[in-house]
Amino acid sequence: MTKYKIGDVVKGEIRGLQHYGAFVQIDENLVGLIHISEISERFVRNVEDYFQLGDIITVKIIDLDESQNHAKLSIKQLPDSDRIGKKKMGNNFYRKRKYVNDKVDYFSALEESTMESLNKLYGEVNEGIVKIDYSHAKIVLNFDQYQEKINDIHEKMHNKDIEGKEYLGWLDLPYDYSEKEVASIYDVSNTIRNKYDTLVVCGIGGSYLGSRAVIEAINGLYSDDKMKIVYFGNTFSPTYTSQVLEYLKNRNFIVNVISKSGTTTETAIAFRMLKQLLESKYTKDEVNSRIIATTDKDSGLLRKLVEENCYQSFVIPSNIGGRYSVFTPVGLLPIASANIDVYDFLLGAKKAYKDLLDSDLKSNPAYQYALVRYLLYKKGYAVETLINYEPHFAMLAEWWKQLFGESEGKQGKGLLPDSVIFSTDLHSLGQFIQDGSKIMFETILKSRNSQFDVEIKKDDKNFDELNYLSGVKMSYINEQALLGTLSAHEQEGNVPNIIIEYDKMNAFNLGYLLYFFMKSCAMSGYLLGVNPFNQPGVEIYKRNMFKLLGKV
Numbered sequence: 001m002t003k004y005k006i007g008d009v010v011k012g013e014i015r016g017l018q019h020y021g022a023f024v025q026i027d028e029n030l031v032g033l034i035h036i037s038e039i040s041e042r043f044v045r046n047v048e049d050y051f052q053l054g055d056i057i058t059v060k061i062i063d064l065d066e067s068q069n070h071a072k073l074s075i076k077q078l079p080d081s082d083r084i085g086k087k088k089m090g091n092n093f094y095r096k097r098k099y100v101n102d103k104v105d106y107f108s109a110l111e112e113s114t115m116e117s118l119n120k121l122y123g124e125v126n127e128g129i130v131k132i133d134y135s136h137a138k139i140v141l142n143f144d145q146y147q148e149k150i151n152d153i154h155e156k157m158h159n160k161d162i163e164g165k166e167y168l169g170w171l172d173l174p175y176d177y178s179e180k181e182v183a184s185i186y187d188v189s190n191t192i193r194n195k196y197d198t199l200v201v202c203g204i205g206g207s208y209l210g211s212r213a214v215i216e217a218i219n220g221l222y223s224d225d226k227m228k229i230v231y232f233g234n235t236f237s238p239t240y241t242s243q244v245l246e247y248l249k250n251r252n253f254i255v256n257v258i259s260k261s262g263t264t265t266e267t268a269i270a271f272r273m274l275k276q277l278l279e280s281k282y283t284k285d286e287v288n289s290r291i292i293a294t295t296d297k298d299s300g301l302l303r304k305l306v307e308e309n310c311y312q313s314f315v316i317p318s319n320i321g322g323r324y325s326v327f328t329p330v331g332l333l334p335i336a337s338a339n340i341d342v343y344d345f346l347l348g349a350k351k352a353y354k355d356l357l358d359s360d361l362k363s364n365p366a367y368q369y370a371l372v373r374y375l376l377y378k379k380g381y382a383v384e385t386l387i388n389y390e391p392h393f394a395m396l397a398e399w400w401k402q403l404f405g406e407s408e409g410k411q412g413k414g415l416l417p418d419s420v421i422f423s424t425d426l427h428s429l430g431q432f433i434q435d436g437s438k439i440m441f442e443t444i445l446k447s448r449n450s451q452f453d454v455e456i457k458k459d460d461k462n463f464d465e466l467n468y469l470s471g472v473k474m475s476y477i478n479e480q481a482l483l484g485t486l487s488a489h490e491q492e493g494n495v496p497n498i499i500i501e502y503d504k505m506n507a508f509n510l511g512y513l514l515y516f517f518m519k520s521c522a523m524s525g526y527l528l529g530v531n532p533f534n535q536p537g538v539e540i541y542k543r544n545m546f547k548l549l550g551k552v
Contacts, residue, residue: 004030004071006061009078014055020347022051024059024073032071034059037341037507040076129351129512132365133499134372136490137441139379141372143361150367153526154359162526167533169319170518173327174350181314182342185329188292188312189336193227196290198251200274201334202233203258204266205402206322207294210514211334213399214326217505218340220392220451225339233257233270245273256337258294258330260316262302265542294329321533323403324518327511341507348511355512356519365500366516369443370523372498376441377415377528381496383440385433386419389478390505393445394421403517407525407532414528423481430485434493441496442489446482449504450475 004010004026012032016023021035039050051057063072134141156162157171192199201208208231215229228251232244255278257271278287293313295302306313314329325331327349336342356366373384384404386397397419408414418440420429433440458470469477489495502509525532 004061006064008061009058011056011058014051014053017047017051022047030071032073034073034075037344038074038076129502129509130365130516131501132368136497137372138496139375146371147361150361151359153523157522164531164533167319167321169317170324174346174353177346185332185336189333192254192337196252196254198228198230198253199334199337200230200232200253200255202255202267202271202274204234204264206325207258207330208234209399209402210326210331213396214335214510215338216392217396217510218507219338227337229334229338233267236266245277248277254290256292256294256333259302260296260300262295262300323406326514344507345511348508349515352512352515366519367523370520370527374524374527376496381441382416383418384415385440385442387422387442388445389422389482391421400517403521406535407521408528408530410530413530422485426485433489433495438494443498443500446499446501447505448501451505
């Protein structure tokens with residue numbers, strides 16, 4: 001057992017470098033990993049800008065695997081006097097370099113098993129981030145029968161030679177994103193966190209669903225993070241609108257208004273009210289400093305306001321639609337402001353891009369998922385229900401519903417995307433799913449490891465007769481509920497099930513999962529024969545509403 005504990009500040013030697021961090025030898029018994037996100041509060045592009053082999057550095061232990069004598073380390077969590085201030089360590093960071101042969105391999109000082117254990121400790125996954133299990137789907141798959149069609153769609157998508165090609169900018173974004181822009185997002189998010197206690201994300205649909213899904217999936221519903229995120233401009237509800245404005249009166253808030261055109265009615269009304277609330281409290285210059293606009297680069301009413309009032313602004317790429325925009329500033333700025341590592345998030349998407357670049361159905365889980373749900377649709381199933389066992393994934397399901405519903409629901413076609421949270425909804429909709437009309441199949445999101453856990457303790461009186469569960473963790477009970485429900489719905493209920501499995505909900509894995517769903521959705525739409533990137537039906541209600549409101 002190691003002599004160290006979480007929170008200790010120690011010195012160690014850099015013994016290995018990787019794109020995602022540096023390996024540090026603390027002593028002969030303890031090796032640790034400084035992940036790239038734990039180097040500095042600022043955006044870190046390259047680990048080697050900060051470390052070289054043989055550097056002696058000061059670090060803080062933030063997690064331990066005592067069984068393996070491995071640790072997670074941090075520099076950004078050190079006291080200011082010991083932290084890295086800028087590239088090449090800055091003037092306030094002590095380090096002493098030992099002589100190192102330039103030809104030494106980065107990992108020669110570490111056993112391969114050590115690196116694997118550290119990767120596991122940090123949650124770094126190198127393969128199999130998302131796995132799909134369609135063995136419960138009650139269909140027989142013949143990949144060869146559909147491979148040619150999948151290949152054709154895949155090639156046309158990546159060659160931008162297909163209907164909707166003008167909105168395929170998200171496809172290569174994990175490799176094409178601007179590092180300068182991400183650095184700016186980090187800087188602005190740090191300012192937000194340091195100067196304000198509340199960020200108001202003012203947007204609707206894809207302009208807020210992606211960031212909210214990520215923030216709640218990673219931080220949970222009862223996070224102790226000091227920054228409060230408020231979502232506004234996504235409803236006409238008079239009660240919600242009134243309560244949000246009343247709440248903000250006593251908050252030190254900043255607004256991120258998100259709209260490509262600036263004319264989205266829900267968002268425009270909310271932004272007017274937010275601006276008026278700010279104007280009632282502050283000078284014009286102070287008001288303008290408390291507004292950040294994420295909008296079109298060149299046109300639209302919101303861009304005009306940016307230019308007139310000198311708002312700080314970020315750009316919504318013209319070739320990316322709202323529901324595919326979570327990896328743009330639309331999603332990244334709120335996510336970073338919630339203290340989530342957007343660099344890790346983008347790395348996860350980049351890994352997904354690489355893994356899903358081969359159209360071979362035998363190795364591409366995104367296309368497997370697209371094909372299985374397409375075949376179930378062809379068999380007559382009308383509803384796909386996304387199942388998860390975590391209440392803080394509710395907004396992830398809402399993001400998923402918009403993605404697939406708005407992309408596929410056209411020309412009288414498409415699956416209706418629905419969602420439930422088990423075991424909660426087993427006590428409301430469970431009866432229908434088990435014994436009701438057979439219109440749906442289930443897609444289960446299954447985590448191999450929970451973010452947090454609680455153990456049931458023994459009670460001497462055993463008043464509730466639960467002592468048979470003493471020492472059992474809630475994660476185990478949750479998993480047995482999943483397995484028991486799967487068996488009941490599949491076997492007795494005759495409901496097809498797809499299982500999408502991932503390791504653990506962190507920024508890297510969630511970036512991977514969201515890109516996985518986006519790639520699956522695009523393929524699904526094209527298999528159906530619809531354009532996955534337009535939404536003509538949405539405009540009809542707007543015309544009717546504007547007519548009733550008397551808009552000229």
